[in-house]
Amino acid sequence: MRRLVTIAAPLMVAAITPLLVGAAPCGSSGGARTAAPPSGPYTVGVIDTDTQGRVFTDTNFLVLYHDDADNAATGSFDCVTGCLKLYHPLLTQPGATLTMPPGVVGTLGAVVRPDGVGDQVTINGFPVYTFSGDQPGDTGGLTPSWHAVTAPVRLPGLAGG
Structure with a gap:
């Protein structure tokens, strides 16, 4: 059993590392992020989890979540003040170029949070x-x-997917 763990860990890191090149870091633990996020190209990562399947992560392999009550289209955010102590928004620089990992289907964007925390991915x-x-x-x-x-992956040879 020990040998399997020793072999599997480097393979897992090697398999997901390419998906994280240029990824943006998340806020620090202990509350909402206060420092300005770094500038540059941003990409989120992708990992496979035991319970949720393939999901998006930040650069530290922390799983990304969304709140049902947040509605970026209307500027309505449920996670403000006290909630930000538990859930940290993934922030980006205004106008930063955001790119999806190769082979992953979806759209990255950013929205200005109404509470002044910053631009959220x-x-x-x-x-x-x-x-x-x-x-x-x-x-x-x-x-x-x-x-x-969740992070759907485009299957080779399928049109539109």
Whole structure:
């Protein structure tokens, strides 16, 4: 059993590392991020989890979540003040170029949060967050209204997919 863990860990890191090139870091633990996010090209990562399947992550392999009550299109954010102590918005620089990992279907964007925290990354229109209690690959932020953001992969040879 020990040998399998020793071999599997480097293979997992090698398999997901290319998906994280240029990824934007998430806010620090202990509350909403206060420092300016770095500039440059941004990409989210993708990993396979035991419980949620393939999901998006930040550069630290922290799973990204969305809140059912957030509606970026209307500027309505449910996760403000106290919520930001548990869920940290994935922030980006205004006007930054956001790119999806190769082979992953979806749309990256950004929306200005009405509470002044900053520009938050969106995936398929959902503002995304990390959970303060998670370690890389964990999905401890799941609740009835908080969901891991799934990452569909484009299958070779399928039109439109």
